[in-house]
Amino acid sequence: MILGIQIFGVLFALVMMYITFLHQRRKELNSKEYFFWFGVWVVFLLLVIFPTSLDFLIKDVLSLGRRLDFFIIVGLMLMIGVLFHTYSVVRKTQNKVERVVSKIAVEKREK
Structure with a gap:
């Protein structure tokens, strides 16, 4: 149902x-x-x-009582992973912008 x-x-x-x-x-x-x-x-x-298709993994292998516990744990892990990836991308972009701005500032100062 x-x-x-x-x-x-x-x-x-x-x-x-x-x-x-x-x-x-x-x-x-x-x-x-x-x-x-x-x-x-x-x-x-x-x-x-088919939500019951993961019951063997959730209950037998991971020893969790409910499917909801599994999905909350997996969701939290995915959110933390996405947050770290986003931070890494933003940090890399910030470093690139700083290098470009520094290069432009040096070029303007030399003129």
Whole structure:
């Protein structure tokens, strides 16, 4: 039996698949990125439709009592990973901007 939250999850996955497709059509994603994100949404869709498919992993292997505990832990880990990646990209960009500004300042001072 499909619950209300599953309907919301299915709609979310389908909308995200469509948005991913639109980004690929606009050439904002290359083929590799497109297939990665489309795959993420397909896996998400399958997990929403068949939530008990991970029970063996969650209960037997990881010894967690509820599926929700698993998804909260995985979600938190993913959020921390994304946060670190974003920080790294911003820091790298900041360093590049500082080098360019420094180079321009030296060139202007020499004139």
